Amino acid sequence: MKFCFQTHGSERTTVKMQRIRQQLSKSAATFFGCLAAFAFAQQAAPANPAGASAVISANPGNASQPAMSPASPSGQRLFDAARDKLVQIRILTRAGGSQASVGSGFLIAANGTALTNYHVISQLVLEPQRFRAEYVRVDGKRGEVALINFDVVHDLALIRLEGLTNAAHFSLRGAAEPLRQGEKIYSLGNPLDLGFAISEGTYNGLVERRLYEQIHFTGALNPGMSGGPALDEAGRVIGVNVAGTGGELANLLVPLTYVRPLVSDSRSTEPDKKLIASQLKMHQAVMVDALLAKPFKRQALGPAEVAVGDDSLLRCWGNSNAKPEKLYRSESTSCALRSSLFVDSNFTTGTVSWDHTYRVGEKLGAWRFAAWQQRVVSAQGKATDAVGAKPTRYLTRALCEDRFINAQGISYRAAVCVRAHREFEGLFDVTVRANSVDREVESLSSSLDAKGVSFANAQRLIRAFLEVSKWR
Amino acid sequence: MALIPADVAHSVDATASTAPASSARDEPQLVSAHLDTGVFIELLDKHEQVSQRIRFDTLPVTIGNHYRCDYILDTDEAAVQSVVVERDEANRLHVRAPNPFWAPGGLTRDWIVDPERAFMLAGERIRIRTRDYAPKHRRMSSDVIRRLSGWTLLVALAGAIGLGAFQAWLIDIEGVRTSQYVTAAFAVVGMLSLWAGAWAIVSKLTGKSTHFLAHLSLAAIGMIVSAIVEFVFDSVTYSFDLKTLWQYGNIVVWAVLGALVWAHARLIVRTRAASAWIAAFVVAGSVLAIEWTSSFNARSTFAQSATLNEARPPGWRMASGVSLDSFQKSAARLEAAAEALKSEKPEGVDLGQYGE
Incomplete structure (x- = not known):
């Protein structure tokens, strides 16, 4: 019995698709085994697009989701048409030629120019003396990869596939043809290093509360598909696979908005770490300006008013443990800007988050409340230190300044800690912890974390942050 | 210098100052009866080390160069009866010099015994201790x-x-x-x-x-x-x-x-x-x-x-705080200080691993 999914196509194409389907079926057992392993691995590093795995993840947070929907006739047709335009990007060690990580890419010009994610080729940028890259086409042909340009903010990279001339390539969908919600889109790549595959899904608009536009793709993306193309039904590129969200089939694509400037930017110098630094600086300026464009909103937290973010930019979450049988009560709210940028598998930056916790313990009395406060805050301080106080490859150790301060009628014991970015001049990670000390059985603890910001912008953030909170 | 113990006393080894009185070779009843009133006369060298120690179980004890003395100093410099060791009414041990001319220091006639200190008598360094004595x-x-x-x-x-x-x-x-x-x-x-x-x-x-x-x-x-x-x-x-x-x-x-x-x-x-x-x-x-x-x-x-890390002790005063401006001004030093740390090795000696 033949499977004739495609609406137009030759017998040969049908046989090819059958083979692909058989390959996928054969791989299923292995595939789901790998999925379980990836799911476990990703739980440990949900926000890391590349993760620590050797396969560059397009969907690190949701590896347990079904890998592929059954391919539709359109999918078969698109995949067939895309075969010669897809490549797998492999990062290899220069010393032994061992495979360090893999991702996907796709041709956008006949001269071998291709697109992928920055996080796929980050090792090539950061440690060119240790790593090189090669591409592997669907037919198994391979060649060297040269870096042309990258955009670390939007996780894109422009590369040249050496040895290709007059290559078949994808065309980009025009800006004048916006996608409509519910429109079918197809994501291609090499998931889990199992072989090239296509995943069918739908376009669900742009992700809300983001500093930069990202396409909400409801469809499967798996590790290894990063840098692969997302196509419309006409086979035109509408975005680039980039990351998962941790939700079921909710994944992210980079829209063409950011691809076009990258392609048209003709660099005369070789892209290196300095380019990363300049892009990170631009990003932090955009981020802080966006945050401070309007004064922080105030929200009640117990008898205090605290700073929360602009709903259009970020989401704040709250929690409370209020129970009548307890001797104490605490309420908290935390806000985070989803703007974290991947620089290296061990280093993400460019984000701001903060939280406030109000604690009250009338039944505890002053002595026990003080002891409780001390333990809680001390534990938080140590936890902060545990995750980032020692010098690393990218950050210096922390330096702190602490004082009793008065702000908006609240007396705080406050500390600010600063770590400089070693590789990227003029950028810092800044953390502020402030604990109110003016009331005997209630307190307000506030903390602010800004990663990859200039010192001036850090000071702006600290001031704006501490000036908002007050007792009502 | 030779020390000649009188017949009422007996010689003990300098290292056996706490030897029981029952080891005395004569009159065990008498020794027992006067156990708490006995004294040790110690002859010291110039380094204050005991060269000889004699125990007397009855008081008073006379120290001098005459053969009627209980403790005989074999020197021509001593008087017939130089000093007498005895207890006063309060049971304190005294040294009394009947003849002030021969008393140590010339004029002192009577003093309470200090077991930690020696006194010079006829050119000899003498210390008196009792059975109650113990080093400090x-x-x-x-x-x-x-x-x-x-x-x-x-x-x-x-x-x-x-x-x-x-x-x-x-x-x-x-x-x-x-x-x-x-x-x-x-x-x-x-x-x-x-x-x-x-x-x-x-x-x-x-x-x-x-x-x-x-x-x-x-x-x-x-x-x-x-x-x-x-x-x-x-x-x-x-x-x-x-x-x-x-x-x-x-x-x-x-x-x-x-x-x-x-x-x-x-x-x-x-x-x-x-x-x-x-x-x-x-x-x-x-x-x-x-x-x-x-x-x-x-x-x-x-x-x-x-x-x-420190909680505010309830009811105590709280240190006065500075303004946000001052706080930020003092924090500004961290920018240059953190930049200066870039040369520090990322993975240097971590002493903390031995500390916790």
Whole structure:
């Protein structure tokens, strides 16, 4: 019995698709085994697009989701048409030629120019003396990869596939043809290093509360598909696979908005770490300006008013443990800007988050409340230190300044800690912890974390942050 | 110089000052009857070392160069009867010179015996001691061991257990109460017993008695003193924003620990003074070194910051705060300071790994 999914196509194409389907079926057992392993691995590093795995993840947070929907006739047709335009990007060690990580890419010009994610080729940028890259086409042909340009903010990279001339390539969908919600889109790549595959899904608009536009793709993306193309039904590129969200089939694509400037930017110098630094600086300026464009909103937290973010930019979450049988009560709210940028598998930056916790313990009395406060805050301080106080490859150790301060009628014991970015001049990670000390059985603890910001912008953030909170 | 003991006395070896009186070769009843009134006349060399020691079981004792004296100084310089050793009505031991011309110093006729000091008589260095005499450190040790038992032990132990229960109460924010307090009390007793037990073994190995209760009592007192010292330091530090005091506060606590070790070693175990000091320095120094390495590793971090580790003592004054401007101004130095750290090795020597 033949499977004739495609609406137009030759017998040969049908046989090819059958083979692909058989390959996928054969791989299923292995595939789901790998999925379980990836799911476990990703739980440990949900926000890391590349993760620590050797396969560059397009969907690190949701590896347990079904890998592929059954391919539709359109999918078969698109995949067939895309075969010669897809490549797998492999990062290899220069010393032994061992495979360090893999991702996907796709041709956008006949001269071998291709697109992928920055996080796929980050090792090539950061440690060119240790790593090189090669591409592997669907037919198994391979060649060297040269870096042309990258955009670390939007996780894109422009590369040249050496040895290709007059290559078949994808065309980009025009800006004048916006996608409509519910429109079918197809994501291609090499998931889990199992072989090239296509995943069918739908376009669900742009992700809300983001500093930069990202396409909400409801469809499967798996590790290894990063840098692969997302196509419309006409086979035109509408975005680039980039990351998962941790939700079921909710994944992210980079829209063409950011691809076009990258392609048209003709660099005369070789892209290196300095380019990363300049892009990170631009990003932090955009981020802080966006945050401070309007004064922080105030929200009640117990008898205090605290700073929360602009709903259009970020989401704040709250929690409370209020129970009548307890001797104490605490309420908290935390806000985070989803703007974290991947620089290296061990280093993400460019984000701001903060939280406030109000604690009250009338039944505890002053002595026990003080002891409780001390333990809680001390534990938080140590936890902060545990995750980032020692010098690393990218950050210096922390330096702190602490004082009793008065702000908006609240007396705080406050500390600010600063770590400089070693590789990227003029950028810092800044953390502020402030604990109110003016009331005997209630307190307000506030903390602010800004990663990859200039010192001036850090000071702006600290001031704006501490000036908002007050007792009502 | 030859010393000729009189017939009522007998010679004892200089190293056997505590030899029982029953070893006397004559009149055992008399010796027994005057056991508490006897004296030792010690002849010292120029280094104050005992060259000869004679015990007299009855008083008065006369010391001179005549053969009628009880203790004969074989010198032409001495008078017929130089001095008389006797007790006064208050049972204090006196030395009296009947003839002031021959008295030590020329004019002193009468003085109370000081067992620690010698006096010169006819060119000889003489010291008088009784059976009650004990060297200073042994006298102190006996005194300490006696004082550490009984009520002191009960009070100290109760205080330490109370302290443990208080600390349990402080952290009992979930209202677990009884179980938590009993656990804390057991923990305190267990900890003190371990400490006292270790010292008791040392006592047993170096002497005959373990002195466990004395060690236990001292350990409990040490725990209470440490807690009080730490609380006072933390409170003063927080109330007056004395960062330096906070940074070096641990040294005081470990000085208390060192003193505790010294007291165990010197006063109860009765080690030599040097050994006690070495034990104190080694134990307290080791703990301080561990603290220091931890502190070094956590330098300039939140864990190091007094800000987040000291609670405000209720009801105490609070240090006055600065404005946000001042805070930011002082924080501005961190920019250059952090930049300057770029040359620091990312993976240098991590002393903290040995500290925790």
